[in-house]
Structure formats: C-alpha cells, structure tokens
Amino acid sequence: MSLIIASVAVAAAALHWYLNRHKPIKHILKELKHDLDTQGAGLGGLIDDWWNKGRNNIQLPDASRRIAIVTGGARGIGTEVVRGLLKANMTVVIGIRRPKLAEQMAKNFENGGNLQAVELDLQSLKSVKSFAENILKKYPVIHLLVNNAGIMFGDYKLTEDGFESQLAVNHLGHFYLTHLLLPALKSGGSIGEFSRVVNVTSCAHHPGTIYFDDINMKKYYDSASAYFQSKLAQLMSARYINKLMEEENSPVRCYSVHPGIVNTDLFNGTMFQRLFPWAMNMFFKTPEKGAVSILYGCFEKSLDKQGGLYISNCREGISNSFSKKVDNQRRLHELSCKLIGVDVVKYGKDFS
Template sequence: MSVIIASAVLSAAAFYWYVNRDKPIKHILKEIRYALDMQGAGAGGLIDDWINVSRNRIALPDAAGKVAVVTGGARGIGTEVIKGLLKANMRVIIGIRNPELVHKLSESMENGQNLEAYKLDLKSLKSVKEFADNVLHKYPKINLLVNNAGIMYGKYELTTDGFESQLAVNHLGHFYLTHLLLPALKKAGNLCEPSRFINVTSCGHYPGQIYFDDINMKEHYDETAAYAQSKLAQLMMARYINKIMEENNIPVKGYSVHPGIVNTDLFDGTVFKRVFPWAMKLFFKTPEKGAVSILFACFNEELQKRGGLYISNCIEGISNRFSKNLEYQKILFELSCQLVGIDAENFGNTE
C-alpha cells in the first residue's frame, strides 16, 4: 500500500512539474509544499470537526435592541450566522455587493424585518468607507461586527487600490472596516458586557506566513500561499487589536473563528470538488453547523475573559507559531495601517 501511495504522489508531482515547467524549479517545489501542507491542514480540520462535533452548540440569548454588522451573508455560512443573529432578536445590517438580495433573504428568515443591507465591495477601500458611513449614519452604537466575507484561491489579481485580491477581501478590507466601526463598538460596549468583533479565519492559516517584503506576492504568486497569508493575517489582527483594546481599558473584545471544513461555494473550481464532490456532502459540515462556532464567539459569556482567542468547534483552536509572535503581529498591524492609509497611533479613532 505504501508503494502505491508513494507512486501516486510522485506521479502527481511529476504531472504538476510538467504543467508548470515554465516556472523556476524553486517556485514549483514551494507550490507543491504549500499544496501538501494545506491538504494536511484540511485533514486536521476534518479530524477536529469529527472529534469535537458534540461541542458545537450555542444557546442564543435574547439580544433585543442590540445591533450586529455582518460582511457577506447572501449565501453559505454568512446566511446561517444572520439567521442566528435574527433569532436572537438583533438588528442585523449586512454588507454585500448586491443589497437587493436582502429582500429575498428577509422573507425566508425569522424576524426578517430586522434585516437590512448596504452595498459593500471589500476589494475597494472607497466602498468600505461608504458602507461604514451608511451604517454609522443610522447606527452610532454597534454591539457586534462579524467580518465574515471571504474568497479562496483564484488567479493573480490586483484591486483598484493595488492589493492582491485575497489579501484585500479577507484581510485589508475587514481591517479597515474594523477601524471605521470601532467608535460605534466602543460606545455600545461596557465593562460588564463588551462589544465584540469576530474575524472569520480558517485552519488554512496554519501553513501560512506573512510576506512582509512582498505582501502582494508580486515576485511569485501562489494562490494557496496567498490564501493562507490572508487568513493568518485575520487571526493575528484579532489578537493584536484585542491587545490594544485591553491595554487601553476599552470595552471591545476581538476573536477569530475557524468555522470548520464547510461545504460552501468557496470550493467551486477547486480540484477537490471536481474530483470528490460526493466527499464534500459526506464529510464536510453544512453551512448551518459551520455557523455555530461564529455564533458562539458572538454570544458566549465566558469568552469575555478570553479576548483574542482563536476558536474552532466552540473551543480554543490550534494556531500556528507565526500567529502567536507578538513582534510579527505588531509589524503586520503597522503595515496594514500604512496600506489602508491610517495612522497606527490613532487606529479606531475616527471622530
């Protein structure tokens, strides 16, 4: 059996080299390593989901009168998170590229009358600013911010602001939005019940690192490495921004959440879905189950004492060593501030 597996791996590597033979061998080897490491992270995520399936539960509170902002949500995990927030009687504002979809969504959800949407394109800092302005004009106090929207893989693309698209959507757009909405989060929070922001990351961060000298990966783009970098950045910034809040006695807590290996359209176009579509339905979480850990981060009272936590299956998840390095967190924070055009010393101070 081991001979068969080894032969299959070698054959796959040879085929990959042939298809990408125009690239330098060092880049090919790096891409193969990332692909294998990502498969390992995914397998670990599946095992974690199976072992801790019984931990995935959340009792929704009555949060009437409170306000939540969610990015994405027209489909997949985001839709299920919104359903949970509405069931908790919250007012929910979603940022999506096509706000007209909210009418159809609201009709299919309990308390759908409490749902509204504004246009948001995370590939554009201008759109992020306009979205935040629209929200703050109507809601000066916000109790929850769920940075949920995301993309995975795809060809190299720079946004209008000059950022690699996965970095822009998954990290920088949400980083800028958190900065813009922090004044409203501060106003809504108090020491007994802090406001919260949640970055929806992934176990796919585990093979990742931050390419500080080439964060847009212009020298050599690897879609897997770019995805891992963007998800790692979300985890690191939840920790670092939470640290800033705690050091300044500000009643806002930050968390990052891996929702599990979930059967969503993020996998559309991947080799795995083309080859094993049946496996996704059989082994992956449903979007409804994937939303549970995110809702846990939104509402669990015990988490008030554990700001900055990385959560998987409603318990502390296993994060990589890079994400825990405080110096790397600080460098990434300052670089992110520079990229989106804000003063690091005044992060979250927009008034």
C-alpha cells in the first residue's frame, strides 16, 4: 500500500511540474506540497479504513414517523445513505438539482414510497432558501439533516453569490440550510431523543486551514487547498453549532463524519484515478461501506452524550488541532454568518 502511494506521489510531482512549468516556482512548490498533503491524508485514511474495518457497522433502528432531509443522495455515498434511512422506515426528502432522478431510486429501494425529492442547488443561496421553504411547508417538524452533497477540486469558479464554488457547495450552502431548518429540528427533538445534524466531511481536512482574510481564495487559488478548507469548515461548524445548541438546551446534536476513502465519481479526473484506477477498486471502500459511518452518526444512541464528535469508521476520528480551537470555530461561524447575511445572534432561530 505504501509503495503505491509513494509511486503516486512521485508521478504526481513530476506531472504537476510539467503541466505547471509556466507558473512561478513558488506557486509550483506550494501546489506540489498540497498534492503531497492530499496523498498523505489519503494514505492515512486508507490505513484507518483497513485497521478499523471491523468497527464499521451499524444496526438500523425502526425510525418510523421520523423525517430525514438529505442533500445529494442521487449518486455515490448519498444513495446508500438514503437506502439505509429508508430501511429504517424514515420518510426521506433529498435535495438534488434534478429531482426526477429520484423516481427510479424510489422504484428500486425498499420503502421507496417514503422517498421524495425537491430541487436544490447548493451553489445558490436563493435555491437553498427556496428548498427550505418547500420542506417546511410540508414538514414543520424534522428529526435528521444530513449535509451530504459535495464537490471536489476543479477550476476556480465563483457562484452567483460571489463564493468560491467548493466553499459554497461543501460549507456555506449547508451552513445556511442548517440555519433555516434548525427551528424544525428543535421541534423534532426531545431530551433522550435528540434531532441530529450530520455533516459529511473528509480526512482531507487534516492539511487544511481557514483563509479568514481571503476566504474565497481570490489572491491565489489552489483547488486542493480550497477543498481542504471546505471540509475543515464542515467539521468545525458541526462542533460550534453543537456548542450553541447545548448552551441553549436545544434537543439537537451535531456531528461530522468522514465516510472513508470511497470509490465514487468525485475522483473522476484526479491524478490517482488516471494513474491507478485498479487501486481504487482494490483498496477504496464501496459507497455502501462508506455510508455506514454516516448512518452511525444518524442513529447510534451512545452519541447523544458526545455532541460535536468527529466520526470515522464508527468511532471518534483524529481531527487536526486547528479544528479543535473554539476561537477558530467562533471566528469561522461569525464569518460564515456574515457571508450568508444572517445575524449571528439569530442563527438557527430566525428564518431569513
């Protein structure tokens, strides 16, 4: 395994230099470091998946009459999360850009009649608000929110709201949606039967940081750094929002989950996929196995006393030190509120 990763790192370094030889050397070296960080995080994730594969399991409960909202869900890990929630007899509403994709899913899934789809584009705050409004009209009480949808890498792009696209989809869209749905989640929870918010993050948060002074990375963009930042933000937000919920004695708990290194189409076009497609089939988790830790975050009763936990392979995962500092969490929360236009003191309290 380590030989494969080392080979990938060498090949990636050589190819990266060749493709970017027109750039200033300081930029090439910075991007190369991020490529190596990516490989290191991936190796650590693969080792964690292998070492703890025996822990990666969940017994689905009977969650009849409970409502789950899932972003994404029409492909990859999200599809398997939806399958598990339906098996647990939940009513599941997925937010996807093309709701008609859910029609075939409903036909093929157990309890597929409990599956609904509503249009959602996380690159647009307007779409997020419209999605939340549609949900709340029908479901004023919600028990579970799984912030699953995500994008990885890609060229620099700003959304209609002026946000870097990975930050918008992976973090800010979900951060806003959580704000809008928190009143319904509070209504759905009770002491001993908490509602939950589950953010799907990644072990790729490890080399990440939050660029507070250039959150949209306009001065200098590197796709890997942007991805690291967005996934770190998801983890930190889960911790801080959970802290807020505990301080106000709200019956909601928040978690972040690394599903493992999973063979999904997010890797399409990446260096690893181009060089070692066979290794992905051999060593990466299937989407079904990747969904297990997320479902664990959704249902495991012992987690009621561990709000804010970062989960990997159905246990507490190792997160970076930056994410654990409350001052960093608070600063990110305040900045995120400013970006989406929500008063900090009204977060999760006022639909706006």
